[in-house]
Amino acid sequence: MAPHAEVDSASSNGDGHTNGHHQATPSAHEDLFQVESPNVVYTDSEIRSKYTYRTTSVTKNASGKFVATPKETVYDFKVDRKVPKVGMMLVGLGGNNGTTVTAGILANRRGLVWETREGPRAANYYGSVIMGSTMKLGTEAETMKDVSIPFHDVLPMVHPNDLVVGGWDISGMNLAEAMDRAAVLEPTLKAQVKKEMAQMVPLPSIYYPDFIAANQEDRAGNVIEGSKACTAHVEKLRSDIKDFKAKNALDKVVVLWTANTERYADIIPGINDTADNLLKAIEDGHEEVSPSTVFAVACILEGAPFINGSPQNTFVPGAIQLAERHNAFIGGDDFKSGQTKMKSALVDFLINAGIKLTSIASYNHLGNNDGKNLSSQKQFRSKEISKSNVVDDMVEANTVLYKKGEHPDHTVVIKYMPAVGDNKRALDEYYAEIFLGGHQTISIFNVCEDSLLASPLIIDLVVVAEMMTRIQWKASSRNGAETNEYRGFHSVLSILSYMLKAPLTPPGTPVINALAKQRGALTNIFRACVGLEPESDMTLEHKLF
Numbered sequence: 001m002a003p004h005a006e007v008d009s010a011s012s013n014g015d016g017h018t019n020g021h022h023q024a025t026p027s028a029h030e031d032l033f034q035v036e037s038p039n040v041v042y043t044d045s046e047i048r049s050k051y052t053y054r055t056t057s058v059t060k061n062a063s064g065k066f067v068a069t070p071k072e073t074v075y076d077f078k079v080d081r082k083v084p085k086v087g088m089m090l091v092g093l094g095g096n097n098g099t100t101v102t103a104g105i106l107a108n109r110r111g112l113v114w115e116t117r118e119g120p121r122a123a124n125y126y127g128s129v130i131m132g133s134t135m136k137l138g139t140e141a142e143t144m145k146d147v148s149i150p151f152h153d154v155l156p157m158v159h160p161n162d163l164v165v166g167g168w169d170i171s172g173m174n175l176a177e178a179m180d181r182a183a184v185l186e187p188t189l190k191a192q193v194k195k196e197m198a199q200m201v202p203l204p205s206i207y208y209p210d211f212i213a214a215n216q217e218d219r220a221g222n223v224i225e226g227s228k229a230c231t232a233h234v235e236k237l238r239s240d241i242k243d244f245k246a247k248n249a250l251d252k253v254v255v256l257w258t259a260n261t262e263r264y265a266d267i268i269p270g271i272n273d274t275a276d277n278l279l280k281a282i283e284d285g286h287e288e289v290s291p292s293t294v295f296a297v298a299c300i301l302e303g304a305p306f307i308n309g310s311p312q313n314t315f316v317p318g319a320i321q322l323a324e325r326h327n328a329f330i331g332g333d334d335f336k337s338g339q340t341k342m343k344s345a346l347v348d349f350l351i352n353a354g355i356k357l358t359s360i361a362s363y364n365h366l367g368n369n370d371g372k373n374l375s376s377q378k379q380f381r382s383k384e385i386s387k388s389n390v391v392d393d394m395v396e397a398n399t400v401l402y403k404k405g406e407h408p409d410h411t412v413v414i415k416y417m418p419a420v421g422d423n424k425r426a427l428d429e430y431y432a433e434i435f436l437g438g439h440q441t442i443s444i445f446n447v448c449e450d451s452l453l454a455s456p457l458i459i460d461l462v463v464v465a466e467m468m469t470r471i472q473w474k475a476s477s478r479n480g481a482e483t484n485e486y487r488g489f490h491s492v493l494s495i496l497s498y499m500l501k502a503p504l505t506p507p508g509t510p511v512i513n514a515l516a517k518q519r520g521a522l523t524n525i526f527r528a529c530v531g532l533e534p535e536s537d538m539t540l541e542h543k544l545f
């Protein structure tokens with residue numbers, strides 16, 4: 001891994017709010033591998049590949065039998081190889097996740113080691129699929145053994161150590177104090193990042209009290225004037241993004257919501273159902289437009305990818321249409337960090353093993369501020385929805401076990417228990433029917449240190465979203481179609497689904513929650529961008545000889 005620039009002194013925007021840290025330009029990306037193929041061309045600035053996408057088209061014949069026809073579509077992909085200088089602006093910077101991910105980047109950038117009861121611990125990016133996992137590149141020509149590479153090296157991605165961090169919070173506490181308030185990290189680590197964190201003070205943010213729990217009001221001392229949406233708020237946030245970009249000499253900014261869970265916004269025809277209606281509703285100060293939707297609109301208009309790490313319906317139809325109109329990237333919803341991540345893997349395993357899951361009981365309690373906010377019914381309801389829908393695709397896909405419309409009982413309970421802090425206790429019971437009237441009961445007790453599980457996902461979401469801004473595609477001339485212009489992926493980044501509980505997808509397209517499928521999509525789309533076939537576990541080379 002190339003060495004990374006040391007942090008310079010913090011930048012300041014003059015009014016006491018500091019944002020981020022100056023960084024030297026990111027280290028040049030060194031490719032770990034080169035693809036030798038007539039379908040792949042490397043230039044100094046780009047990787048161009050011609051990729052044959054193979055699917056199976058299914059129809060029914062006159063007698064009602066399925067007819068499966070293999071189909072090939074050839075795409076041209078183009079990847080910009082220049083790794084830009086990227087800013088990560090967090091909404092909710094002063095929260096448990098915001099302070100933890102910031103401290104984690106500082107610790108990794110400086111290669112910190114700190115003492116704990118179990119002995120010394122070194123900074124790492126465990127829990128990040130991009131920084132902590134690998135993918136199979138292929139098989140070694142001589143030995144036929146698998147060769148795996150770090151996921152981060154499949155494409156020229158930004159290194160999280162190079163991210164310049166800033167953002168907003170309705171709490172004006174500097175990040176060192178906010179880190180103490182969060183009570184997530186070891187004192188011996190906090191002591192080593194305290195000085196830098198103390199220099200970082202979140203920018204004031206917009207605060208519309210009705211959207212988050214009333215128990216959050218005592219935090220709201222760092223707010224922009226106005227308690228409902230208005231165009232001035234959109235313009236102020238756009239100006240904040242511009243200033244952050246200029247002060248830190250950034251090429252790009254990605255904005256991510258890790259602020260409190262909001263209540264759902266009503267979808268109201270004429271108000272937030274179209275892009276024009278949403279912009280008009282903001283101009284008119286309509287009270288049903290949430291802070292997170294105002295942030296989304298500001299980012300879309302500013303051309304900064306915006307990702308929602310919380311479960312509320314930030315992306316009302318008007319926001320999606322606005323993103324499509326501006327070719328801006330959006331993604332969400334709700335980090336998939338612990339209890340739900342386990343569920344999306346376990347349900348996938350059980351149902352695909354032909355075991356009929358009939359009941360899922362998911363209870364958890366936690367004692368952090370997130371739990372305090374979720375102790376309010378409307379905010380809990382947002383989370384209950386995102387935690388409950390995660391099994392739908394897997395159930396609907398198995399018509400052997402489940403009749404149309406049939407699904408397992410599923411309940412979600414969240415309780416606020418201050419004593420356990422950020423160390424959420426998740427208790428799950430999976431109850432299933434097995435062979436000849438038998439049953440299988442799986443009980444899980446899962447202690448999730450929520451912010452230490454969510455923070456690496458914030459990094460993955462930002463790094464992948466930024467990478468997507470450097471990938472373009474067009475239908476290949478080999479399709480016989482007109483060779484149209486290169487363009488970006490659809491505005492709604494469903495490729496982010498592996499990190500999210502309730503993946504947002506382009507309107508009318510299916511939602512995939514099965515964890516293995518989500519990771520496969522991320523892996524194989526990135527492989528296709530360098531002309532490599534999808535990861536296949538067939539290993540015929542080890543079976544046909």
Ligand SMILES: NC(=O)c1ccc[n+]([C@@H]2O[C@H](COP(=O)([O-])OP(=O)(O)OC[C@H]3O[C@@H](n4cnc5c(N)ncnc54)[C@H](O)[C@@H]3O)[C@@H](O)[C@H]2O)c1
Pocket residue numbers: 091092093094095096097098168169170171205206207208212219257258259260261262291309310311334335336337338368369370373449450451453454
């Ligand atoms: N494992 C996890 O931690 C996890 C997993 C999935 C989703 N989430 C979601 O991530 C979000 C953050 O979690 P957390 O544990 O960091 O919560 P937190 O309460 O510690 O942090 C949220 C921060 O947002 C700030 N805030 C609230 N409204 C704001 C606004 N309008 N503008 C700017 N800042 C605002 C608060 O002051 C607070 O500092 C929550 O919505 C939570 O549901 C967390």
Ligand SMILES: O=P([O-])([O-])O[C@@H]1[C@@H](O)[C@H](O)[C@@H](O)[C@H](O)[C@@H]1O
Pocket residue numbers: 335336337338339340341364366370371374383387414424426448450501
């Ligand atoms: O662990 P997970 O289900 O992925 O996600 C967590 C929930 O279990 C928890 O109840 C909630 O407070 C957190 O914000 C997060 O959503």
